[in-house]
Amino acid sequence: MEARGLGRTLPGEPPVPLVRGVDLEIMPGRFHAVIGPSGCGKSSLLYLLGLLDRPTAGTLTFDGVDTLPLDGDARAQLRLERFGFVFQFHFLLAEFTALENVALPIRRLGRLSGSAATQQAMSMLEAMGLADQAGKTPDRMSGGQRQRVAIARALANDPSLVLGDEPTGNLDSQNSARVVEIFQRLARDQGRAVVCVTHDPEVAAAADVRIHMLDGIIEKID
Template identity: 70%
Template sequence: MSAIIEANGLSRELAGTPPVMLVTGVSLTIEPASFVAIVGPSGCGKSSLLYLLGLLDRPTDGSVLFQGRDMNLLDGDARAHIRLASFGFVFQFHFLLPEFTALENVMLPIRRLGRLRQAEARDKAQALLEGMGLGAKSGKTPDRLSGGERQRVAIARAIANDPALILCDEPTGNLDSQNSARVVDLFRSLAHDQGRAIVCVTHDADVAAAADMQISMLDGRISETSVRAR
């Protein structure tokens, strides 16, 4: 099976006296249809690694390959296009635009990519919300939705352009146990039923336990990798 994304000797250093190493010599491979959790104590480099994999930051050393292409060779515009067309992002805070409805928030990346006409974009966004159990709430603004509902809208927005890779940073950090379990079920379905790769930074033991693979980090390095039998 071909990798979706690979890191080869990935390091990220912040300039200073002395310099600060956020990530040191990380190599990993993420395959399609996999749900991967990155775990470890605060400050160990989990989010820094995620931002490098998501092309939100550039490494000091090493490379990120997406579908076999070296992302270091691309300029900012090309990297931004790959993020829009092929990556989805889910964060602890949903970052929905408060003045837009749930439907309009999900439509945003579809409209930016520009592959669908307005009516098609609307129909697709509505279908995604229905798949999240939110079809009847598509016309509501975020302030009229619960925390769990807002995060499901954010997930619908993350998959609006059919990304091969979804990167999540503490996506259940603001949710209760019931809504956290629902988000985990969504991630497992996106990976196992739809063939997407999910990479999730988390402190939540239940989220990590549900993943197919756990990558443990310590002091900017991978300290252990464990695979869960499906």
């Protein structure tokens, strides 16, 4: 994924710039951490990269395809097939079990039959060490378990880009370390591009690339 002069300004009097002139390259097999003070535009940049929000300036290409002209359905399809999101709060659907939550994107993609989708969702949970939690609804699981279910759901359709918005922000240090380890594995062992917005210095330290943001612009990349 490549961003050139990427910007996002909220309309109003005066207009509020969230992200300004971002030039950025997200590379496969690398763990990127976006860091900076609160309100510097980290999450806004993540939503732009995840095609949840539309930029007001610049270009954004994914696998060589300009994403700006894509309509809502095409952007949704790209998110479904190629992107995986993990948020600070687990953001699981309360009415559905862990297994059903993970199976949702697989079933929506529709490439597997019902039973095969369930089987794949189960293997994702097993990979997260949550096979025994498959039948539980989120309210009967711990915070760490929920976040791992959310990661399993993000990986359900084998995405090439994984986006995390403070994924460890609500976890204790033990669970936080476990999530960081998973993110590292996703990038280094599985060759996925991982972008993670964080305040946590340990997450930033574990990343391959650190993107420092301030007032909506990239201050430095190291």
